[in-house]
Amino acid sequence: MEPDLASKLVNGLRSAGINFVTYLPETRLSQILPLMREDKFFQLAPVASEAEGVSIAAGASLGGKQVACYMEGTGVFVSTYNLLTVAERFGVPMLLLVSYVGSVADKRNSFLYVRRGTRMIPVWEALGIEYQILSDGENLETRIKDAARMMHALKLPVVLLFTGEFTS
Amino acid sequence: MNRRACLEALLPLVTDQLVVASVSGQWVWGQISRHEGNLLLGSMGNALGVGMGMALGLPHRQVIVIESDGSVLLSLFNLPTLGTLHPDNLKVFVFDNEAYSGSRISRPTATAAKTDIAAIARDSGIERAVTVRDLDAFNREMSSALKGPGLGFVVAKIEETFEHRNAERSDVDLMENKYRFVRYVERTEGKPIFLGRG
Numbered sequence: 357m358e359p360d361l362a363s364k365l366v367n368g369l370r371s372a373g374i375n376f377v378t379y380l381p382e383t384r385l386s387q388i389l390p391l392m393r394e395d396k397f398f399q400l401a402p403v404a405s406e407a408e409g410v411s412i413a414a415g416a417s418l419g420g421k422q423v424a425c426y427m428e429g430t431g432v433f434v435s436t437y438n439l440l441t442v443a444e445r446f447g448v449p450m451l452l453l454v455s456y457v458g459s460v461a462d463k464r465n466s467f468l469y470v471r472r473g474t475r476m477i478p479v480w481e482a483l484g485i486e487y488q489i490l491s492d493g494e495n496l497e498t499r500i501k502d503a504a505r506m507m508h509a510l511k512l513p514v515v516l517l518f519t520g521e522f523t524s
Numbered sequence: 525m526n527r528r529a530c531l532e533a534l535l536p537l538v539t540d541q542l543v544v545a546s547v548s549g550q551w552v553w554g555q556i557s558r559h560e561g562n563l564l565l566g567s568m569g570n571a572l573g574v575g576m577g578m579a580l581g582l583p584h585r586q587v588i589v590i591e592s593d594g595s596v597l598l599s600l601f602n603l604p605t606l607g608t609l610h611p612d613n614l615k616v617f618v619f620d621n622e623a624y625s626g627s628r629i630s631r632p633t634a635t636a637a638k639t640d641i642a643a644i645a646r647d648s649g650i651e652r653a654v655t656v657r658d659l660d661a662f663n664r665e666m667s668s669a670l671k672g673p674g675l676g677f678v679v680a681k682i683e684e685t686f687e688h689r690n691a692e693r694s695d696v697d698l699m700e701n702k703y704r705f706v707r708y709v710e711r712t713e714g715k716p717i718f719l720g721r722g
Contacts, residue, residue, distance in 0.1 A: 404601040408573040415577025441567040508720030
């Protein structure tokens with residue numbers, strides 16, 4: 357991801373009010389981490405598993421933080437239990453920032469990732485969680501704000517799946 | 525020592541704290557405590573994570589987590605994360621009966637063999653993790669954890685009891701519990717929790 361795009365993404369999160377982010381580092385979007393670390397607006401919580409990333413974010417959300425979970429697409433499969441038993445079952449707003457590895461527009465797609473990518477959308481549909489696929493930086497701030505407004509309206513997780521320009 | 529005796533000892537010390545309980549603890553705690561700040565999760569493997577997030581998000585507020593051995597073992601990755609993030613306002617009580625003691629079964633957990641949750645916690649950076657084996661020690665360590673500064677982590681070795689198999693199930697839905705909890709946090713913190721109010 358180009359540095360400008362990483363800045364746009366972080367600025368978009370900031371202007372959407374996201375102030376608490378759990379994360380497990382991955383390759384596609386990792387340029388956002390140093391930017392968020394430098395910005396005191398964001399409280400960051402590094403985790404050892406995407407599963408606890410969801411649970412920790414849920415706890416922070418119920419304490420009044422505006423939360424996001426940043427993870428690789430692979431982590432979605434790790435965290436479905438927590439998404440279902442806490443975030444969805446309790447109705448907890450959180451923005452999921454997911455690098456859509458193995459998707460058609462993933463610039464680093466390979467045999468390593470593609471199976472995960474082809475099964476990604478059915479997982480969100482099975483969980484009943486709204487998702488948006490972002491492949492470029494056009495209107496990025498607006499699209500992040502829209503997703504945040506949706507998560508508050510639904511009181512549920514909403515997913516942004518990043519592919520295309522975000523994966524180069 | 526059993527879970528009910530420990531939780532009855534904890535009860536008078538809970539005033540305005542936020543309490544997150546995993547499924548095995550919530551049967552007894554839900555019966556004896558009507559605290560609006562109780563969040564009863566109804567699942568295993570989530571209480572420590574949810575409590576950790578709450579403690580990080582509200583660093584001025586004491587958060588208590590009521591956990592069990594099976595639930596901690598299910599999400600063992602919580603311990604290094606807790607040792608790293610180290611929220612000083614979090615107090616964790618793990619009730620370890622060395623068994624998966626569900627509604628119909630009773631099978632040993634790894635703690636019935638060689639696994640020592642407090643030792644794993646200490647080696648994960650939770651320096652003050654302790655194991656207690658009788659009610660006097662539990663009362664002492666619980667009181668010290670709640671009244672003293674810093675991250676508290678007490679593993680209480682308890683007998684396996686079966687009252688939860690016959691306990692009357694609560695009719696408070698998880699969503700209803702969430703709203704009661706959230707309204708309590710809003711009232712006591714003086715801020716809205718959920719946005720998007722039309």
